Amino acid sequence: MTAPGVEKVVIVGAGPAGIRAAERLVQAGVRPIVIDEGIKAGGQIYRRPPPGFARSPEQLYGSEARKAVALHTVFDRMLAAGQIDYHPQSSVLTIAGSFLQALTPAGRKDFTYDRLILATGAMDRLAPVPGWQAPGVYSLGAAQIALKAQGVALGSRIVLAGSGPLLTLVAIQLLKAGAQIAAVLDTSSIRDQAAGLPGMLARPSLVLRGLPMRARLGRLYHAGVTLDRIETDERGPVGLCWRDARGRAHVTECDMVGLGWHLRAETQLAGLAGCTFDYDESWSQWLPRTDRMGRAAAGLYLAGDGLRILGADGAEVAGRLAATACLADMDLPSPHATSDLRRLGRYERFARAMARAFPWPGDIVRAVPDDTIVCRCEGVTAGQLRESVVYGGGEANRVKSLARVGMGRCQGRYCQLAAAELIAGTACIKVCDTGRLREQAPVRPLPIGLWVRDT
Amino acid sequence: MTSELQPAALGGRIVRLAEKGRPQVRFRLDGLDCQALAGDTVLTAVLVCASAVRQSEFGREKRSGFCLMGACQDCWIWQEDGSRLRACSTLVAAGMQLRTVPPEIWP
Numbered sequence: 188m189t190a191p192g193v194e195k196v197v198i199v200g201a202g203p204a205g206i207r208a209a210e211r212l213v214q215a216g217v218r219p220i221v222i223d224e225g226i227k228a229g230g231q232i233y234r235r236p237p238p239g240f241a242r243s244p245e246q247l248y249g250s251e252a253r254k255a256v257a258l259h260t261v262f263d264r265m266l267a268a269g270q271i272d273y274h275p276q277s278s279v280l281t282i283a284g285s286f287l288q289a290l291t292p293a294g295r296k297d298f299t300y301d302r303l304i305l306a307t308g309a310m311d312r313l314a315p316v317p318g319w320q321a322p323g324v325y326s327l328g329a330a331q332i333a334l335k336a337q338g339v340a341l342g343s344r345i346v347l348a349g350s351g352p353l354l355t356l357v358a359i360q361l362l363k364a365g366a367q368i369a370a371v372l373d374t375s376s377i378r379d380q381a382a383g384l385p386g387m388l389a390r391p392s393l394v395l396r397g398l399p400m401r402a403r404l405g406r407l408y409h410a411g412v413t414l415d416r417i418e419t420d421e422r423g424p425v426g427l428c429w430r431d432a433r434g435r436a437h438v439t440e441c442d443m444v445g446l447g448w449h450l451r452a453e454t455q456l457a458g459l460a461g462c463t464f465d466y467d468e469s470w471s472q473w474l475p476r477t478d479r480m481g482r483a484a485a486g487l488y489l490a491g492d493g494l495r496i497l498g499a500d501g502a503e504v505a506g507r508l509a510a511t512a513c514l515a516d517m518d519l520p521s522p523h524a525t526s527d528l529r530r531l532g533r534y535e536r537f538a539r540a541m542a543r544a545f546p547w548p549g550d551i552v553r554a555v556p557d558d559t560i561v562c563r564c565e566g567v568t569a570g571q572l573r574e575s576v577v578y579g580g581g582e583a584n585r586v587k588s589l590a591r592v593g594m595g596r597c598q599g600r601y602c603q604l605a606a607a608e609l610i611a612g613t614a615c616i617k618v619c620d621t622g623r624l625r626e627q628a629p630v631r632p633l634p635i636g637l638w639v640r641d642t
Numbered sequence: 643m644t645s646e647l648q649p650a651a652l653g654g655r656i657v658r659l660a661e662k663g664r665p666q667v668r669f670r671l672d673g674l675d676c677q678a679l680a681g682d683t684v685l686t687a688v689l690v691c692a693s694a695v696r697q698s699e700f701g702r703e704k705r706s707g708f709c710l711m712g713a714c715q716d717c718w719i720w721q722e723d724g725s726r727l728r729a730c731s732t733l734v735a736a737g738m739q740l741r742t743v744p745p746e747i748w749p
Contacts, residue, residue, distance in 0.1 A: 224712055224731070226731075226733075231711055236661075236681065237681040237683075237733055238681065239664050239665075239680050239681035240661050240664070240681055241661060242660060242661060246660075276731075278712070310709060310711065310713045311709065320698075320701060320703055321703050322655075322693065322694045322703060322704045322705055322706035323655060323693070323706060324708070325707070325708055325709075325710070326708060326709045326710075326714075328709060328710070328711060329707070329708060329709050329710035329711070332710040332711060333656070333686070333710060334659065336683075337681075337682065337683065337686045338658060338659055338660035338661040338662075339656045339657060339658050339659060339686055339690075340656070340657045340659055341655065341656060341689075342655060342656075342657070343657050364659045364660060365659050366657070366659060419703075421703075421704070422655075422693045423655070423693065423706070442655070443655070453713070560701070563708065563714070563716065564700070564714075564715070564716075565700045566698070566700040566701035595715075596714075596715035596716075596718075597713060597714045597715050597716075600713050600714065601708075601709075601713075601714055631712070631715070632715055632718075634725075
């Protein structure tokens with residue numbers, strides 16, 4: 188039990204940021220409640236397979252094995268010592284005031300808190316490609332999770348397309364595991380990548396790790412491509428039609444396509460908790476506004492990729508900083524943050540350079556044909572979206588009401604940013620002026636029977 | 643009925659690359675016996691022997707999951723008792739009775 192007089196702190200998310208935040212609180216004598224959707228703590232990048240799997244950390248996490256093991260060990264130790272109140276496989280669905288509700292394996296559970304640290308991470312950022320609604324098209328992250336947590340490939344002949352660090356990494360991991368990769372298609376040009384390189388030297392070791400990976404892909408890798416469409420039959424993809432940097436048309440046969448353009452912050456809970464958002468031009472998405480420590484509002488702290496897309500190392504630092512701010516605000520002794528703040532600044536310079544090297548393909552999205560599905564959940568097309576803008580104006584929440592883009596089960600997670608481009612293009616306004624989709628509780632679908640209380 | 647169960651090599655979508663020696667788990671899909679491995683998610687278990695988990699409610703295409711991290715809600719699958727579960731974040735259990743189409747008891 189938390190000692191009397193000590194405030195109740197809830198951490199949502201047990202990835203790198205959530206674990207380091209918990210660790211810092213525990214070091215100061217606070218026993219946080221940790222709520223996480225995973226079966227085991229670790230988050231996505233350091234996700235652990237379910238019980239019964241036996242690959243070594245080196246096989247699972249490669250060069251990052253040491254970091255993964257360190258995080259898992261810290262968490263498991265705190266759990267064994269009873270220093271945290273841990274709720275795995277639990278989704279926080281709504282937040283209001285100092286109260287949140289979660290869906291746990293045992294049903295609905297309500298929590299109250301004095302301070303809240305959100306470390307909700309990120310997901311793949313997706314752009315619509317004609318045909319991407321077919322079964323057998325997955326996110327790049329999905330391809331990585333399937334390999335890491337299940338030891339499987341999601342197809343027998345794979346094309347990976349999009350841009351960002353995950354594109355090359357997932358390709359290498361799949362090849363190493365014995366999967367068949369037909370092509371790795373990067374929409375960012377060699378010129379974009381060269382423009383990002385100077386800033387990426389803020390973390391030279393990562394550049395030195397990434398370049399040989401790219402080299403190892405050899406002729407599978409193509410930069411500066413345009414993705415025309417995914418050819419499908421009723422089972423799924425049969426080929427990907429694309430044009431190379433010189434404009435020559437190609438068709439690559441495949442039965443699985445993995446798509447992703449870097450990451451998109453998971454911000455639904457931050458929005459419900461009252462964060463303010465700004466459209467960030469370099470990351471091309473809405474991100475929560477905080478101070479350097481991660482303070483978003485009184486008693487509300489953010490850390491990790493749900494705040495800034497800095498990757499796992501940055502998330503660990505941000506988690507420590509958010510907890511440090513939380514401790515300071517509770518008038519508890521907290522360590523100096525100077526060196527962590529400096530480290531965070533360096534990671535951010537690197538991450539912004541990455542975003543420049545592997546840009547969001549806004550212009551390509553604006554040009555998709557009218558019959559392209561934008562909303563995978565409900566099959567809403569680019570044409571229907573454009574029509575709703577002409578009819579109702581260029582505001583995202585209005586477009587959601589009229590065309591249902593963002594209304595489906597994923598609640599806009601995979602269509603919001605593409606929709607913003609299409610709205611901006613149709614209404615001839617800037618993306619930042621299209622408005623951010625208002626989040627709605629519950630942030631995940633829930634069985635209504637569990638929420639109806641017997642009276 | 644839209645189910646089209648076939649031997650894994652023909653009907654499945656997923657290829658096992660590692661850790662194939664785990665204990666077997668038996669479950670039923672659309673009334674037919676299927677085998678998975680302990681530790682498989684429902685999504686893995688189903689897509690080893692079938693190409694999809696469900697017909698899309700909004701389009702002609704079928705659904706077979708998309709993000710595998712509980713964010714997209716693409717992989718909901720029916721159970722014989724009329725309930726549904728999210729296939730990517732649920733581990734398969736012996737005796738599960740899964741369906742790619744709603745059960746007859748569903749109105």
